[in-house]
Amino acid sequence: MTDFILQTTGLKRSFAGIRAVDGVDLAVRRGSIHAVIGPNGAGKTTLFNLLTKFLEPTEGRILLRGEDITAAGPAQIASLGMVRSFQISSVFTRLTALQNVRVALMRRGGHSFHFWRSHRDLDRHNQRAMELLAAVGLERWAHERAARLPYGRKRALEIATTLALEPDVLLLDEPLAGMGQEDVEQVAALIKSLAGPRTVLLVEHNLKVIAQLADVITVMARGRVIAEGPYATVSQNPEVRSAYLGSSHA
Numbered sequence: 001m002t003d004f005i006l007q008t009t010g011l012k013r014s015f016a017g018i019r020a021v022d023g024v025d026l027a028v029r030r031g032s033i034h035a036v037i038g039p040n041g042a043g044k045t046t047l048f049n050l051l052t053k054f055l056e057p058t059e060g061r062i063l064l065r066g067e068d069i070t071a072a073g074p075a076q077i078a079s080l081g082m083v084r085s086f087q088i089s090s091v092f093t094r095l096t097a098l099q100n101v102r103v104a105l106m107r108r109g110g111h112s113f114h115f116w117r118s119h120r121d122l123d124r125h126n127q128r129a130m131e132l133l134a135a136v137g138l139e140r141w142a143h144e145r146a147a148r149l150p151y152g153r154k155r156a157l158e159i160a161t162t163l164a165l166e167p168d169v170l171l172l173d174e175p176l177a178g179m180g181q182e183d184v185e186q187v188a189a190l191i192k193s194l195a196g197p198r199t200v201l202l203v204e205h206n207l208k209v210i211a212q213l214a215d216v217i218t219v220m221a222r223g224r225v226i227a228e229g230p231y232a233t234v235s236q237n238p239e240v241r242s243a244y245l246g247s248s249h250a
C-alpha cells in the first residue's frame with residue numbers, strides 16, 4: 001500500500017490556449033495536511049476542479065489509494081471518500097446546525113426526507129449529528145439556526161456536514177477566506193484536528209496559517225509546480241519569492 005493516498009501525474013488542463021494546469025505531479029501523503037499555494041491565476045482552483053472531476057483533464061492521471069480514478073465522475077469520487085467541502089455543504093440557513101448535519105447524514109445514507117422514518121433511525125442520526133457538531137466545536141450552537149451563526153461557525157458547520165460523508169480525503173478551498181483573526185485561529189485548529197485519520201488538501205492564501213498548519217506545501221505558478229516541501233524550505237526558494245513578488249507588483 002502506497003504512503004500517498006492521492007497522486008496526479010502529468011495533469012493538464014487548458015482553456016482556449018491558456019494552460020491553467022500544465023503538467024502537475026502531486027503526491028499527497030496519507031494523514032497529512034497538504035497545502036497548495038500560489039499567486040492569483042496559478043491554477044490552484046483548476047487543480048481542485050480536476051481532482052473532484054468538476055473539470056475533465058486534457059491530459060494526465062489521478063490516482064486515489066493507487067487506483068486510477070481519472071475516468072470517474074464527481075459522485076463516484078465522493079463515494080470513494082474524497083470530498084470537497086463546498087460540494088455538499090450548501091448550508092440551509094433556515095435549519096438549525098443539528099438539522100443541517102442530520103440532512104447530510106440522511107443524504108449519505110441515500111435517504112430522502114421520509115416523514116415516516118422510524119424514531120430509531122432519527123435517534124441514531126441525532127446522536128451522530130451531535131458527535132459531529134462536537135467534533136467541530138459546535139455543540140453549544142446545535143439548536144441555533146445556521147443563519148444566526150457567526151461566519152467562522154458557519155464554516156465549521158460546513159465542515160461538519162462534509163464529515164458526515166466520512167471522507168478519507170478532505171479538499172478545502174480557501175477555508176479561512178474572509179475571516180477575522182479569532183475565527184482563523186479556531187478554524188485552523190479545527191483543520192489540524194481533522195488530519196491523521198483523514199488527509200486534508202487545501203488551497204489557502206493565508207501563508208501565516210499555512211506555515212503552522214501544513215506538513216507539505218506545493219507552490220504553483222502559471223499552472224506548474226515550482227516548489228514543494230515544508231514551509232521553511234519553500235519560503236526560501238528564490239522562484240517562490242519572485243512568483244509572489246511578481247504577482248503583488250502585477
Ligand SMILES: Nc1ncnc2c1ncn2[C@@H]1O[C@H](COP(=O)(O)OP(=O)(O)OP(=O)(O)O)[C@@H](O)[C@H]1O
Nearest residue numbers: 015018019020038039040041042043044045046047
Ligand atoms: N473556466 C475558465 N475559462 C477560461 N479560463 C479559465 C477558466 N478557469 C480558469 N481559467 C484561467 O486559468 C488560469 C488559472 O486559474 P485558477 O482559477 O485555477 O487560478 P487560481 O490559482 O485558483 O487563482 P486564484 O488564487 O485567483 O483563485 C487563469 O489564467 C484563469 O484565468
